[in-house]
Amino acid sequence: MGTASGMLAAARASLGMTGRPNTITRDYAARHGGEFLRAAWCDMAVTYWARQSGNRAAVLPGGDRAYTVWHAQDFQKIGRWHTGTTANVDRARPGDIVFFDWGASNSVGAIDHVGVVEKVLGGGRLQTIEGNTGDAVKRRVRSASVIAGYGRPAYGSGDGGEPAPPKPGTPAPRWPGRYITQPPVMVGDDVRQWQARMRERGWHITVDGAYGPRSEEVCRAFQEEKGLEVDGIVGPQTWREAWESPIT
Structure with a gap:
């Protein structure tokens, strides 16, 4: 079973990905049909990160999702949905799946977009990682005014998506003495x-x-x-x- 920290690591590894088709849309299309190669891919990204990090059951309670409304409804059905009031947003946790309505309502049926909570900033604001924002994977800061709500995956590190405690580092091996870069490879x-x-x-x-x-x-x-x-x-x-x- 996966963890919230694993979900975030998978999302961070995609930062900077741009355009479509891309690794995320190709992965989704391989399972669900070629029409998804160039489709809107914000929820495909969440699906991809969940699969890559071993969090499929926790993050995708209704299975793979490309449609944000159905994904939010999946969390509603299992009682793990939190409406996007300022008070609720301030109680979000890293790894929560956050849904947006650009029309500034808390209606699940009006949801337009989705991302993953990376940090809770207070004052009804979250730092997120999102796919298909400007046709790329980027960090964003969002406020409660556009947050329709969030789903709380039942991660393996503890009910409610608490991140696993940090593991201590280890002494680094000797630096090899050359700067590793590319190109060339x-x-x-x-x-x-x-x-x-x-x-x-x-x-x-x-x-x-x-x-x-x-x-x-x-x-x-x-x-x-x-x-x-x-x-x-x-x-x-x-x-x-x-x-x-x-x-x-």
């Missing part, structure tokens, strides 16, 4: 070691020893998460943080 045991560590931290990444576009995408997302310079290059600080910072 760099290969080597140091790349494989770094990829394996990113996978241990919950990122969806292939451990093949080749630092290509996907590895750089994960590196940039990890750097942003840790407040480092976001350049997509595994230098001494990024290497050290991969091991020594707590895993959340």
